[in-house]
Amino acid sequence: MSLLLERMSYSSKDGFYDVVIIGGGILGVTISYWLAQLYDCSVALIEKETEVAKHASTRNTGLLHRPFYLNPEKKRVFSRAAQKSYFLWKDLATKYNLPWSPIGTLEVALDDQQVQTVNQYKEWAIKNGVEEDEVEVLDSKQVQKLEPQVRCAGAIFSKTDTSVNYGEFTNFVFEMARKNGVKFLGGSQVQGIKETGENVGIRLRGIDGRSKEISGKFLINAAGGGSVDIAHELGLAKEYTDLHFRGEYWIVDEPFASKITRNIYSVARYKEFPFLDPHFVIRTNGRRQIGPNATLVSGPGAYKGLSETRFQLVSKIFERPIGPKLKLFTNGMFLSLIWHEWHSSISKKAMSDRVKAFIPSIDVSYLNERGLAGVRSSLIDKNGFVPEAILISGKQSMHILNYNSPGATGAPAFSAYVISKIMQEGSFERLKKKPISSEDQLWKFDDASDL
Ligand SMILES: Cc1cc2nc3c(=O)[nH]c(=O)nc-3n(C[C@H](O)[C@H](O)[C@H](O)COP(=O)(O)OP(=O)(O)OC[C@H]3O[C@@H](n4cnc5c(N)ncnc54)[C@H](O)[C@@H]3O)c2cc1C
Structure with missing residues (x-):
């Protein structure tokens, strides 16, 4: 250049x-x-x-995310942008009749510690301007009543999360x-x-x-x-510098797919890394899918394959400036998460097992078609992910x-x-x-x- x-x-x-x-x-x-x-x-x-x-x-x-999970102090600009933009997108969709499916999201807690997190999410939601009646903390029985396929220790129900x-x-x-x-x-x-x-x-x-x-x-x-x-x-x-992570999806076959009627997310376990367990999401066309994972890839356009891009991936990892990446690539937790994410790219079963943690009845045999993968590009400095x-x-x-x-x-x-x-x-x-x-x-x- x-x-x-x-x-x-x-x-x-x-x-x-x-x-x-x-x-x-x-x-x-x-x-x-x-x-x-x-x-x-x-x-x-x-x-x-x-x-x-x-x-x-x-x-x-x-998904049009209501900002219940964004810390109002640490993520002030993003939480306010999400809150304001909800109404801007809603005006656009209403005025021009664009797809708008306010089906809501259950973000599930898998243990008692995560139950505390969802309680904190409710406080953050209100501080971020979400109305009281848009968010509710539910216990495991209430969740099961709403969504019989879901198992968890509790959840926050964000009723105005909208698929677009x-x-x-x-x-x-x-x-x-x-x-x-x-x-x-x-x-x-x-x-x-x-x-x-x-x-x-x-x-x-x-x-x-x-x-x-x-x-x-x-x-x-x-x-x-x-x-x-x-x-x-x-x-x-x-x-x-940056690293690129491909998020892959699998479409969930009917008739199982329609047994779930809301988006199901699980509370993030590793907050310092951009690795979330895959979610169950409902698109505006009604199709259900699980994903995304976060497979390390060589660039923002790497939507397919691993082996043919191995050389580019190694070049990307060693691309200058190398300093900001050193801390990450000597962090055992980060390396183990990368391996875990790769595994769920190669193995469909590994992907469905991650979702089984909160939807135990999902089966790998229901996943027969890939959804459209996307790539997230994450910025890194000497302290890790920005x-x-x-x-x-x-x-x-x-x-x-x-x-x-x-x-x-x-x-x-x-x-x-x-x-x-x-x-x-x-x-x-x-x-x-x-x-x-x-x-x-x-x-x-x-x-x-x-x-
Ligand atoms: C898997 C995945 C799931 C996500 N889910 C959600 C969600 O549910 N809700 C949500 O709010 N957000 C979600 N996001 C985040 C959201 O999609 C992004 O934050 C947003 O789309 C970024 O928009 P952008 O315009 O910055 O980037 P992009 O849409 O990537 O646009 C950048 C453009 O720049 C062009 N470009 C790059 N380099 C050059 C160049 N040298 N010359 C000319 N053109 C160039 C590219 O071709 C591209 O079109 C998700 C992202 C991913 C990857």
């Missing part, structure tokens, strides 16, 4: 934009929506695929942004970037293999699993790293928050504000951005 950069002139031949966004996922798309609503300016949305939402923003569990289709949401918001003037540069992979003092120069490679250059006044990096590499290109975030999304400012750029679950839930408010941060830093001062006309505004910026 850097050799290419040497030869780049960065004089804009094909296009110049006030703001360039990299990443046509739910985050980049909602950022583009807000910018087009707020400013009379040119905005380009760069995406390596020819359509938006081809990666994590479609390849996920599809984030790919559809993203596409819908994208069309609104496009109508408002956002230019989509699809099929364009970012190959090199340079901040030049005045502008940011970006070299793109199209799907036909040809290169072109564009430039902008300001760059927003919302490239999901590619965002750390892009920040590194500009000499930023050097203390961070718990929340982080924003890093460059001279003419803003980088959003580690934008993970419940990132799809919180996207409309989180993206407004990102824009408000850039405004506070003064980088949009020269952009002309649009007059506010409330009738074509689906979402209100001032309220959404106040996290």
Whole structure:
């Protein structure tokens, strides 16, 4: 990449934009929506695929999480983004008749210690703004009455957790942004970037293999699993690296599948690692699936296979900067969890055994079709996994790293928050504000951005 950069002139031949966004996922798309609503300016949305939402923003569990399990102090921004965005997504789904299935989630405790955790979740839910009647702590008998297939020591029932289709949401918001003037540069992979003092120069490679250059006044990096590499290109975030974990799903066959009518999650056992036991989830089309696990893979597009990517995986593990990964790869617990997750990738039975811990009647013979796998990219520094999304400012750029679950839930408010941060830093001062006309505004910026 850097050799290419040497030869780049960065004089804009094909296009110049006030703001360039990299990443046509739910985050980049909602950022583009807000910018087009707020400013009379040119905005380009760069995406390596020819359509938006081809990666994590479609390849996920599809749950709109109410923020009962998010610590209101330690995960303040994410919990507030989830709480605000619930109403924003609900308005969108209601107004345009998009899939919205408020079936609720039971998050089950498997022992007495986890019962204490679900009690704490109820307190967190209320602190995060969830209404009293939306969450209830249940004992094992009450859970069994609601869901006869489920066994546990107790649970929290989040009644307004909602199954949605984030790919559809993203596409819908994208069309609104496009109508408002956002230019989509699809099929364009970012190959090199340079901040030049005045502008940011970006070299793109199209799907036909040809290169072109564009430039902008300001760059927003919302490239999901590619965002750390892009920040590194500009000499930023050097203390961070990332690892990629593929989440795999299995569809549960009927007639067993329909015996369960709510999403079933179990309380996370290893809070410092991104490994949850697979859940039982109901998609908006009514299909039930279990997953995801968290198999270590070589990159954000590694949706299949293990053996053919072994070499890339080893290269990824030893890729610089190596420092942040050292602590993890000398941690016995982490290595054992990685092995455990790999095992449940290779063995369907291992996957179903993990779910048997709370749905004992599930059987491996009910799992005959794979669901759509997705890849989570987790940020790592010298202390291990970074718990929340982080924003890093460059001279003419803003980088959003580690934008993970419940990132799809919180996207409309989180993206407004990102824009408000850039405004506070003064980088949009020269952009002309649009007059506010409330009738074509689906979402209100001032309220959404106040996290
Ligand atoms: C298995 C799984 C389950 C999940 N379940 C849920 C859930 O139930 N609820 C929830 O709220 N959240 C969930 N999440 C999290 C949520 O899906 C993500 O937080 C969210 O989709 C991230 O959006 P994004 O726009 O940042 O990333 P993405 O959707 O990955 O978009 C980034 C885009 O950047 C593009 N890009 C990258 N590099 C380049 C480059 N060099 N040039 C051009 N384009 C580039 C990519 O092609 C991609 O389209 C889940 C995630 C996974 C993986």
